[in-house]
Amino acid sequence: MRRRTRFGVQVAVAAALVGLATTVPVAAKGGDDYTSIFSDGSLVGAGWAGCPTAIVWDADVSGLSPKAAGFALSDLEWALNTWGAAGGIPVVKGAEGQLTYDNASATVSGAPGARKVYVKFVNDKDSDYLSGRVVGVATPTKVIPSVPEIVGGSAAFRTDYIEYASKTESRALLLHELGHALGLGHSKDKKSVVYPIVSTNIKLSAGDIAGIRAFTKKCDPSLDAQRG
Numbered sequence: 001m002r003r004r005t006r007f008g009v010q011v012a013v014a015a016a017l018v019g020l021a022t023t024v025p026v027a028a029k030g031g032d033d034y035t036s037i038f039s040d041g042s043l044v045g046a047g048w049a050g051c052p053t054a055i056v057w058d059a060d061v062s063g064l065s066p067k068a069a070g071f072a073l074s075d076l077e078w079a080l081n082t083w084g085a086a087g088g089i090p091v092v093k094g095a096e097g098q099l100t101y102d103n104a105s106a107t108v109s110g111a112p113g114a115r116k117v118y119v120k121f122v123n124d125k126d127s128d129y130l131s132g133r134v135v136g137v138a139t140p141t142k143v144i145p146s147v148p149e150i151v152g153g154s155a156a157f158r159t160d161y162i163e164y165a166s167k168t169e170s171r172a173l174l175l176h177e178l179g180h181a182l183g184l185g186h187s188k189d190k191k192s193v194v195y196p197i198v199s200t201n202i203k204l205s206a207g208d209i210a211g212i213r214a215f216t217k218k219c220d221p222s223l224d225a226q227r228g
Contacts, residue, residue: 033192034211035185037140046140046148047087047183047215048115049223054090055080058110060099060120063159069121071170072162076119079174083182086204087212103127106137107154114227117153117181124158135161136198138177144226149217151227153181171202179208183215 036044048055057080061069077093084091099110099120106129108118124130129137135158142152155177162170172193179194186196191205204212 032207032210033187033189034207035187037180037183037185042145043143043148045215046143046150047217048089048150049217049219050088051219053115054092055115055117056092056094056113057117057119058094059096063121063123064162068163072121075170075174079171079178083178083212086209087216089216101156106156107141108156115151119155121159121162122156124160130158136173136177138181140181140183144223147217150183155181168200168202172200173198175202182212184211
């Protein structure tokens with residue numbers, strides 16, 4: 001059985017695409033409430049493509065206890081598969097191993113590859129960004145601007161939070177932050193999993209689903225070289 005968190009209310013800060021956009025999400029058009037993570041007009045609405053080649057997620061759980069690491073990997077797979085199913089984007093687990101967390105940009109990197117999302121569980125002492133009640137951060141890290149199509153993403157989570165989080169709390173946090181890595185900004189709808197204050201919501205709202213579907217791009221094979 002998992003322990004309950006000692007952190008109380010979880011607060012997540014809006015993600016940023018380092019070097020490509022600012023941190024202010026811009027409202028997307030549509031009847032349901034969703035936004036793009038990007039404020040740069042040329043990148044608003046950027047998303048991943050529904051290509052046959054799956055998004056691959058690599059994870060570094062070395063900072064967690066063996067028990068918490070097992071839970072975290074299961075929750076990661078669930079969260080990414082939930083978004084993938086909603087958007088029609090295939091997602092598969094990649095490698096477990098050492099990844100690099102950059103404190104200046106609050107992003108995670110690893111071995112190069114096409115359509116990769118890198119996830120690392122980080123000690124709060126190793127991060128200036130993940131402190132206080134900020135327990136997770138995620139962002140797209142690479143975009144083909146002409147489409148615009150996201151082809152890389154990053155997510156980092158506090159080890160001390162994950163060690164104590166319940167299953168629902170862990171999944172709510174991961175679902176929220178990974179939504180940012182897939183292109184969604186914060187929503188004003190309290191039912192949305194990307195509402196700015198993370199609670200225990202683990203069900204995608206109509207706006208979440210509309211957003212991920214609106215941002216999912218048609219796969220263009222001619223862009224394969226740029227996805228690598």
